[in-house]
Amino acid sequence: AIQLTQSPASLSASVGDRVIITCRASQGIRTVLAWYQQKPGKAPKLLIYDASSLESGVPSRFSGSGSGTDFTLTISSLQPEDFATYYCQQFSTYPLTFGGGTKVEIK
Amino acid sequence: EVQLVESGGGLVQPGGSLRLSCAASGFNFSTYEMNWVRQAPGKGLEWVSYIGSSGSPIYYTDSLKGRFSVSRDNAKNSLYLQMNSLGPEDTAVYYCVRGIYYFGYWGQGTLVTVSS
Numbered sequence: 721a722i723q724l725t726q727s728p729a730s731l732s733a734s735v736g737d738r739v740i741i742t743c744r745a746s747q748g749i750r751t752v753l754a755w756y757q758q759k760p761g762k763a764p765k766l767l768i769y770d771a772s773s774l775e776s777g778v779p780s781r782f783s784g785s786g787s788g789t790d791f792t793l794t795i796s797s798l799q800p801e802d803f804a805t806y807y808c809q810q811f812s813t814y815p816l817t818f819g820g821g822t823k824v825e826i827k
Numbered sequence: 828e829v830q831l832v833e834s835g836g837g838l839v840q841p842g843g844s845l846r847l848s849c850a851a852s853g854f855n856f857s858t859y860e861m862n863w864v865r866q867a868p869g870k871g872l873e874w875v876s877y878i879g880s881s882g883s884p885i886y887y888t889d890s891l892k893g894r895f896s897v898s899r900d901n902a903k904n905s906l907y908l909q910m911n912s913l914g915p916e917d918t919a920v921y922y923c924v925r926g927i928y929y930f931g932y933w934g935q936g937t938l939v940t941v942s943s
Binding site for chain 1: 862871872873874877886887888889922927928929930931933934935936
């Protein structure tokens with residue numbers, strides 16, 4: 721199975737900060753990668769698909785990039801509602817796999 | 828509005844069985860691929876199973892060892908997950924999820940607790 725390694729596992733940031741989360745795949749997956757945001761007690765919400773396509777309704781401060789094995793999710797200016805856990809997921813090969821998650825906390 | 832509503836979760840003893848259901852509405856269920864994703868308490872997301880729009884193909888995560896079986900009834904707009912030989916490691920919230928290349932719609936989840 722393809723392993724996805726996210727870093728960091730957690731980070732503390734302030735409102736207005738630029739935040740970058742990385743996701744590394746154990747083998748090349750082209751751009752078949754998605755990013756999700758999850759808040760406590762809620763289902764995950766799709767943010768980015770195809771590595772860099774913004775889901776409808778998602779604020780433009782979220783962006784994704786990368787291809788092959790290295791991907792990033794960037795939040796250009798962190799807002800109070802962005803404090804959550806973020807996951808990457810690959811759709812290249814079954815079994816589908818998720819990264820371990822990155823928890824973004826308030827500094 | 829797309830809605831996915833899971834049911835069937837609860838407390839079950841180790842070695843027991845449970846059948847989860849997902850009622851879909853707001854879209855043409857028979858034309859969409861579906862999945863189950865689970866999340867153990869305080870842990871990350873784990874994809875469990877995929878089923879094609881007509882009932883095939885079917886895929887499972889490697890760790891299940893044949894204990895789970897996914898199915899669907901397009902006439903009833905419903906997705907199912909039959910879970911057998913349950914162990915404490917199966918304790919999780921189980922989500923019904925629509926999609927094949929990205930998961931845009933999720934249910935609210937149903938909690939399965941395996942404990943004596």
